[in-house]
Amino acid sequence: MKDAQAGGYAVGQFNVSNLEQIRAVCEVAKALGSPLILGTSEGERKFIGLKQIVAIANVWQEETGLPIIVNADHSRSFETAKDACDAGYMGIHFDGSEFPYAENLKIAKQVVEYVKSKNPDAIVEGELGRVLGGSEMHTEAIALKESDFTDPELAAQFVRESGIDSLAISFGNVHGVFGGRLEGSERLDIERLKNIRAKTGETFLVLHGGSGIPAPDVSEAIKNGIVKVNINTELRIAYIEYLRIALHRTGETTPYKIWPTVIDAVKKVVEEKIKLFGSGNKI
Numbered sequence: 001m002k003d004a005q006a007g008g009y010a011v012g013q014f015n016v017s018n019l020e021q022i023r024a025v026c027e028v029a030k031a032l033g034s035p036l037i038l039g040t041s042e043g044e045r046k047f048i049g050l051k052q053i054v055a056i057a058n059v060w061q062e063e064t065g066l067p068i069i070v071n072a073d074h075s076r077s078f079e080t081a082k083d084a085c086d087a088g089y090m091g092i093h094f095d096g097s098e099f100p101y102a103e104n105l106k107i108a109k110q111v112v113e114y115v116k117s118k119n120p121d122a123i124v125e126g127e128l129g130r131v132l133g134g135s136e137m138h139t140e141a142i143a144l145k146e147s148d149f150t151d152p153e154l155a156a157q158f159v160r161e162s163g164i165d166s167l168a169i170s171f172g173n174v175h176g177v178f179g180g181r182l183e184g185s186e187r188l189d190i191e192r193l194k195n196i197r198a199k200t201g202e203t204f205l206v207l208h209g210g211s212g213i214p215a216p217d218v219s220e221a222i223k224n225g226i227v228k229v230n231i232n233t234e235l236r237i238a239y240i241e242y243l244r245i246a247l248h249r250t251g252e253t254t255p256y257k258i259w260p261t262v263i264d265a266v267k268k269v270v271e272e273k274i275k276l277f278g279s280g281n282k283i
């Protein structure tokens with residue numbers, strides 16, 4: 001993350017919950033020589049297993065020689081953050097954005113203290129401002145209120161008092177993608193990002209909901225201080241779409257023979273993103 005900040009590029013966090021998705025992401029990162037963050041939401045890690053994902057990522061790291069971190073995306077409580085840390089996660093994202101500011105700060109501090117005492121090298125991500133929406137296709141507009149956006153002054157205070165390493169911010173980004181007439185309706189407030197960047201020093205700023213944001217806007221955000229971009233929905237859509245096709249077209253009963261086209265579809269998305277983030281050839 002420090003290298004990314006100094007080099008003006010961003011590291012991708014790709015969310016996964018099964019072996020096929022992990023293979024797709026790791027193979028592309030290997031081919032492009034990119035550092036990698038595997039993200040797992042509370043639901044995703046409950047499905048694959050906390051220790052399981054850490055062990056699988058370690059094997060991929062050993063085989064590829066890439067720095068691969070598993071991040072506990074959107075841990076909504078101290079307990080779920082702690083569980084991930086105890087299982088060996090090197091990235092912990094505590095999302096207290098649904099709580100009032102004081103409560104968010106209090107738990108973020110607790111998470112930092114706990115995680116750093118267990119593993120000083122682990123990265124703790126906090127969140128201030130609300131990144132709305134789930135990782136899915138939206139058919140209705142999501143209206144952001146001023147109070148949903150990250151306040152630059154408050155961000156500076158939050159970072160200083162909590163001791164977090166990185167901060168997920170809300171500056172027009174929404175989780176998920178918008179379909180049909182809404183496509184391209186997501187607008188980033190780059191001025192706000194610049195302001196937050198100026199006030200939060202070396203804190204790693206994170207763009208959540210990277211799916212569906214036009215490439216030039218993502219580039220502009222990276223140019224202005226974003227060093228980590230989270231991608232989930234576009235991977236999910238590619239995966240499900242090609243799985244449906246694969247299952248529909250064939251009477252195949254050997255599971256591993258169904259997956260190659262699905263993995264290829266996910267790989268295409270990952271490749272496009274890593275190239276956009278500029279993290280290739282950085283190992």
Ligand SMILES: [Zn+2]
Pocket residue numbers: 074131175208209230
């Ligand atoms: Zn997110």
